[in-house]
Structures are given as structure tokens and as C-alpha cells.
Amino acid sequence: MLPRRVTGLAISLLALPYLALAGDYDGCTTVSQIPWLNTANDPWDWGLSPRVAVWFTKRDTDVPARLPLEYQVDTGSCGIIATKDDVKFDDLTEKITANIGYQWLSSSEILYTGWWVWRWVWFNKGDPAKEVKSYVQVLAIDQKLTKCEHWDPSQGASCTGSTPDPNPKTQLMGISWGRMYDGQPQGDPTRNPLLQVKKAGSGDINHFCPGWILDSYGINLGLDNTRWPPGGPPGSEGPIEVKLGTDPGADPAAPPSPVPYHYAWGEIPGCVQVQNPTDTSPEPCVEASILLDTGMNPDKASIRLPQSNVNTLSRTGSHELNPGHTVTVKVGNRGWTLWQIETYTNNDTPFYNCDITPEKTTVYADDPMYHSPARFPFANVGRHAYRRMDTGFDPRRGRARIIPHPLLQPGVPQKLDPYCVGGCGMGCACRACSP
Structure with a gap:
């Protein structure tokens, strides 16, 4: 079983209200x-x-x-x-x-x-x-x-x-x-x-x-009607789909200025909550841009928050959260339902290749000497997320998708993480997935 400090990776499989209509990719056959x-x-x-x-x-x-x-x-x-x-x-x-x-x-x-x-x-x-x-x-x-x-x-x-x-x-x-x-x-x-x-x-x-x-x-x-099937009506199972806006914090009411072939869309919108275990009052889920970064090691995450939110946290000199803090990340558009893509308890013991959540989370606020006003909040979830989900990008319509692996669907029996089958290859111990 996974260590108790990992509280699980929860993904709602309810689709957004019908954002993709049948035939969106009619004529798109080259892939x-x-x-x-x-x-x-x-x-x-x-x-x-x-x-x-x-x-x-x-x-x-x-x-x-x-x-x-x-x-x-x-x-x-x-x-x-x-x-x-x-x-x-x-x-x-x-x-x-x-x-x-x-x-x-x-x-x-x-x-x-x-x-x-x-x-x-x-x-x-x-x-x-x-x-x-x-x-x-x-x-x-x-x-x-x-x-x-x-x-x-x-x-x-x-x-x-x-x-x-x-x-x-x-x-x-x-x-x-x-x-x-x-x-x-x-x-x-x-x-x-x-x-x-x-x-x-x-x-x-x-x-x-x-x-x-x-x-x-x-x-x-290349997208077609098979790779990007229409999203279902509310209550159906399927991928999580969100609209992309322009710069961070902007409502996606209209596309940004066009550049050749496409638009300069912003990042995935959502929110991030960091909770100090000694704080009895729940922290808010701060609106933020969300990045699933293949370039960041799977044992790490990096979060930028307003200074007022950072003040409630307990960190080391390198801005790493002390063990016990809970991090929750959600995606979705402002005013719509937000979908939780993960929640975990931070710990400073790395399991580099097998873990499905970060062990070292850096949380910081912009230094006013370099950024005034402060930049929009931002959460780099890192590479570990791809062990549990696929992602998609449609640059024409300004859509991003998160597609949970079947292992996470409700009612599916839990089993060994598929990436551990046959050995980890990095000398770490494989562990079973928890609900």
C-alpha cells in the first residue's frame, strides 16, 4: 500500500457541460x-x-x-x-x-x-x-x-x-x-x-x-473525432475539459490575438490550496494557472502564491514545505465547477521513481524587488501527474483536456501501478495504488 502521507489522487470523471459538439473535427483526417x-x-x-x-x-x-x-x-x-x-x-x-x-x-x-x-x-x-x-x-x-x-x-x-x-x-x-x-x-x-x-x-x-x-x-x-471525441452531457463519464483564456486570470470569453496558424492561449486555469496541519482554519483554494511539467522531477512541485497565503505555512530556508502540509490542485474555469486532479500530504522523503505524488513541494511568493505587482499565482505540478493521466491540447478552439487513466475510475479494483510491473528500474520499491 502507499504510505499514509499520500492521501490519494482524486479525479472526478464528470465532464464539463457539452463543450465539444459532434463533428468538431469533420474533415480532420491527417494524423x-x-x-x-x-x-x-x-x-x-x-x-x-x-x-x-x-x-x-x-x-x-x-x-x-x-x-x-x-x-x-x-x-x-x-x-x-x-x-x-x-x-x-x-x-x-x-x-x-x-x-x-x-x-x-x-x-x-x-x-x-x-x-x-x-x-x-x-x-x-x-x-x-x-x-x-x-x-x-x-x-x-x-x-x-x-x-x-x-x-x-x-x-x-x-x-x-x-x-x-x-x-x-x-x-x-x-x-x-x-x-x-x-x-x-x-x-x-x-x-x-x-x-x-x-x-x-x-x-x-x-x-x-x-x-x-x-x-x-x-x-x-493531429486531432480528429476519434482522438478528441465530443464531451458528454453533465453526469456522464469522460475527460475533464477546460476552456483556455488569454493571459493568467482572464476570462476565456474571447480568443486572444491570432498568431500564424493558431492563438496564443493561456495556461490551464484552476486553483491550488496549501493547508498547514497546525492551522485549524481551512485555507482558500487560490485561483492559479496550472502546469503539468514533464521537465520537473516526479518528486517535486513548485507553487507561487500571494504573500498573505505563504505567511500561514511552515517552510525551510529553501522555501520547501515542512512535512505534513496538504496540497490540493483543481482545474476548471472561473464560475464553473472545479475538478480536483490531486491531493497529497507533503513529505521530505523522496521515492524518486515510484511515487505518484511529490515529496518536495516549494511554495513561494514573488519578491517585490523583482516583481511588482506580483505575478498571477501559479502551480507547477511536475511530471508525476502523467503517471495517472493523459493530456490534450486543441489550439484552434482553445481547449485543454485531462484524461484520467482507467486505474482511477470509481469502482475499478485497485491494483499495482502499471509502471511498476516488471520492476522500477531505479532501485526503489514498487507499491500498490490506494483508492
Whole structure:
């Protein structure tokens, strides 16, 4: 059984009122899948960030290298971050036309600086039925700064208190949305390779509807009526579907300004509650943007709250919650029913590969020296959530979906976590799932 400190991952399977109508994807017939680099037919266990095989060329007609590169897929950033060698960057000619670029990964406290250059990005090369090609700007990096706790565009390539990485080899493919509103102004949707697709399998690109479902086997690229079936009426079982807005805290009454092929949607709306076990009064569930980040270790979560909410908590010097605090995360739109996707009791004993909830939760408030006014509250749930749910994104209609695994459905007998079958592979003890 799971330790008592884990109070369970509760997911309501009631669908939102009928948001998707029959025929939403009529005519959308071109789809493909980009598989994780894993043993054939084995689900990804999410102990590590998933990786995919990638090729780069400068022209559509160029012949890619024989062997692929392995790039980490990150749902906490937007845009490809690559070494100059990987993309064959020419310092003499390309700096003349390329734009200087910055990408700040706030949860990892890393700042990348370099040059945005146009490249063809290939997936599934050699398999005509599944081959995918995108044309997108890639950040060829000059510098990687670690321990970059605070940054904004006015600082450019510098970050106070940071440390240069002497070997900044990075292979990262960010596929998130909404990050441009929270620390990554250059990570707009035009730099997302999954939203700049020029070829998808053997189908007609005119029948390709952008979007994807992320599951334990890979990226299911392109939406159709099978991959994104209509949501049912109230009371039916099905995925959780939420409307996306613009910047954090905005009502999703209208789409944001269009950018090529799609809209610059905000992150998943919801709320987060952090309860001190010594506090007899219940804390409110604070409205926040919710991120399920494949780039964050499964034993960690990071939450930004207003200072008044942080004052009620007991934390270490590094802002980590002391053991015993309860964290609850919900998703949904303001004024609608919110769906709880997890609740857990924080503890400082890590079980890196097997745990289904974080063991180390950082909770902080914005420092007014760097952020005044304070930014909208934010909860980075991390990678562990993908062990219990798949996620989907529809950039045309501004929808996100959370699709619970069958293991969590009411009435289904509890059994061993499927990712523990056959051993963990990281030397930790597998444990049964609790209701």
C-alpha cells in the first residue's frame, strides 16, 4: 500500500457541460504519432523526461543525417533549445540575419541565450506513413546560466547571482502553451514545432487539424473525432475539459490575438490550496494557472502564491514545505465547477521513481524587488501527474483536456501501478495504488 502521507489522487470523471459538439473535427483526417524513445510497446514510466528522435536541416530538400538526435520533450517551455553543432549554426553568416534569443526556465532557474534560426525539424524520418516535418525557429545557444532565480527581458544575457555552465550541451524541445505570459516572452506559439507542421504522415496537410494528445507512448499529433471525441452531457463519464483564456486570470470569453496558424492561449486555469496541519482554519483554494511539467522531477512541485497565503505555512530556508502540509490542485474555469486532479500530504522523503505524488513541494511568493505587482499565482505540478493521466491540447478552439487513466475510475479494483510491473528500474520499491 502507499504510505499514509499520500492521501490519494482524486479525479472526478464528470465532464464539463457539452463543450465539444459532434463533428468538431469533420474533415480532420491527417494524423501521426511521435513515439517516445523507449523499449517497444513499453509505456514511459515518467521517472525521467521523455525523449523523441529529431533531425534538423536548413532546407526542406536537404538530406538529414543518418542517425537522429535525442531531444527531451518539455511541457514547461515553448521552443526548441539546441547546441550550435546540432543545428549546424554558421557564426559567420547566420548571426547577420538571426535574432538574439533568450529562454528562461523559471522552475529550473536556468537562462539560455543564443540565436533564433530557421530550421526544418523532422520526426519519424524513414517512415513515410508517419514522417512529420515542421519549419520553425530554433534557439542555437551561446550560453547557459544556472541558479538564475530572477530574470526579465531587460537583463538580456545577464542574470544576477547566476553561474555559467562550462558545458552547455542542451537538447530540449518545449511544446507548452501560455508560457509567454510567465517568464518566457519569446516562447510564443510560432516557435512550437508541433504547431508549425508542414507534413504529417502520408495524409493531406490541408486535412491536418493541429493539436495533440500526450500519453505514455508518445505524442499523438493531429486531432480528429476519434482522438478528441465530443464531451458528454453533465453526469456522464469522460475527460475533464477546460476552456483556455488569454493571459493568467482572464476570462476565456474571447480568443486572444491570432498568431500564424493558431492563438496564443493561456495556461490551464484552476486553483491550488496549501493547508498547514497546525492551522485549524481551512485555507482558500487560490485561483492559479496550472502546469503539468514533464521537465520537473516526479518528486517535486513548485507553487507561487500571494504573500498573505505563504505567511500561514511552515517552510525551510529553501522555501520547501515542512512535512505534513496538504496540497490540493483543481482545474476548471472561473464560475464553473472545479475538478480536483490531486491531493497529497507533503513529505521530505523522496521515492524518486515510484511515487505518484511529490515529496518536495516549494511554495513561494514573488519578491517585490523583482516583481511588482506580483505575478498571477501559479502551480507547477511536475511530471508525476502523467503517471495517472493523459493530456490534450486543441489550439484552434482553445481547449485543454485531462484524461484520467482507467486505474482511477470509481469502482475499478485497485491494483499495482502499471509502471511498476516488471520492476522500477531505479532501485526503489514498487507499491500498490490506494483508492
